[in-house]
Amino acid sequence: MNRFRDFYNNNQRWIPIVFFVAGFAFDAVMLRRIDEPITIAQQALYIIVCAVLIRFEIVESQREIHPVWILKKIWKYREAVLHFLMGTLLNAYTIFYFKSASAFESFLFIALLVGLLMLNEFGRMGKSQTQVHIALLSLCLISYLVTLVPIVLGFIGIFPFLIANLAAICIFWLYMLWLKPTFETELSVYRKQVVLPFSGILTVFAILYFAHAIPPVPLSVRFMGIYHDIKKADGHYELSFDETNHSFWQHGDQDFKARPGDTLFCFARIFSPTRFNDRLQVRWLFDDARNGWRTSDVIALPIVGGREEGYRGITKKTNYQPGRWRVQIETLDNREIGRITFQVEADSSTEPRELKTVME
Numbered sequence: 019m020n021r022f023r024d025f026y027n028n029n030q031r032w033i034p035i036v037f038f039v040a041g042f043a044f045d046a047v048m049l050r051r052i053d054e055p056i057t058i059a060q061q062a063l064y065i066i067v068c069a070v071l072i073r074f075e076i077v078e079s080q081r082e083i084h085p086v087w088i089l090k091k092i093w094k095y096r097e098a099v100l101h102f103l104m105g106t107l108l109n110a111y112t113i114f115y116f117k118s119a120s121a122f123e124s125f126l127f128i129a130l131l132v133g134l135l136m137l138n139e140f141g142r143m144g145k146s147q148t149q150v151h152i153a154l155l156s157l158c159l160i161s162y163l164v165t166l167v168p169i170v171l172g173f174i175g176i177f178p179f180l181i182a183n184l185a186a187i188c189i190f191w192l193y194m195l196w197l198k199p200t201f202e203t204e205l206s207v208y209r210k211q212v213v214l215p216f217s218g219i220l221t222v223f224a225i226l227y228f229a230h231a232i233p234p235v236p237l238s239v240r241f242m243g244i245y246h247d248i249k250k251a252d253g254h255y256e257l258s259f260d261e262t263n264h265s266f267w268q269h270g271d272q273d274f275k276a277r278p279g280d281t282l283f284c285f286a287r288i289f290s291p292t293r294f295n296d297r298l299q300v301r302w303l304f305d306d307a308r309n310g311w312r313t314s315d316v317i318a319l320p321i322v323g324g325r326e327e328g329y330r331g332i333t334k335k336t337n338y339q340p341g342r343w344r345v346q347i348e349t350l351d352n353r354e355i356g357r358i359t360f361q362v363e364a365d366s367s368t369e370p371r372e373l374k375t376v377m378e
């Protein structure tokens with residue numbers, strides 16, 4: 019224990035960063051489904067503990083704290099614990115957002131999120147530390163509720179998002195009432211360190227959501243592929259593709275050799291939580307030489323949640339032309355979940371074609 023204390027005292031500057039990285043590594047290994055009750059309960063517990071530790075941080079900035087005897091030996095490690103829990107929470111939401119992201123704007127949001135984490139861990143915040151911690155706590159709370167409410171309601175959209183934000187406002191209002199007495203008469207400091215960070219994060223989150231920059235959690239596309247033929251047999255799908263020009267990194271016929279009468283099939287596996295029952299849409303787009311990507315068809319796709327590998331859905335297209343194509347899976351309010359791009363080339367050959375079939 020003495021050697022451990024000496025090591026901690028000599029490396030106090032780096033210990034929080036180590037714990038932060040440990041939180042990331044821990045969650046990357048342990049995190050599985052977004053709708054697991056143990057995952058939901060764990061995140062709620064972490065948010066509560068972080069909120070309590072931040073309150074102690076605020077009180078300690080004004081006067082010395084004498085913890086109860088059971089906490090005396092571990093009290094000096096509370097900052098490391100806070101960083102570990104924050105790292106675990108934010109890593110979880112980064113993973114969830116990344117899995118649901120497809121559009122370029124969504125990846126920009128994730129990059130901003132990671133940048134904020136790095137700024138907190140490697141930057142010297144000084145007097146702004148409490149503000150940063152409140153902002154990160156706000157981000158965790160809003161992300162938690164934005165993920166949880168669609169799982170509870172069984173669908174995604176503007177209504178679950180508004181309910182989640184209303185719940186976040188109510189919960190944080192109660193938290194602010196608990197924090198307010200710790201600032202005594204310094205109401206301007208209270209507004210600057212507590213009210214402003216939460217209001218700012220809530221506002222920015224709402225703006226990014228309506229700008230379609232927030233990925234549509236808790237949905238995610240596990241797999242997408244283009245095929246020459248798809249048949250269902252004994253509860254499985256038989257996916258057939260031409261492996262003549264197939265590369266191992268491609269999903270089916272991403273270099274589609276089209277003969278007269280061929281049909282384009284798109285197969286996808288979409289993860290959604292248990293008891294989820296919603297509708298998505300599949301958008302087929304063609305890359306026009308003059309006008310760029312233009313929509314050719316939009317096809318409704320009902321989904322049901324609960325399957326570990328994801329709900330299996332099929333769309334097809336018989337009216338097409340050679341060129342570059344893209345299929346996007348979107349929510350009904352046009353939030354992109356996944357996409358696949360492929361090339362269609364006219365094939366005048368009359369030789370027998372051997373198709374490889376895989377099971378899904």
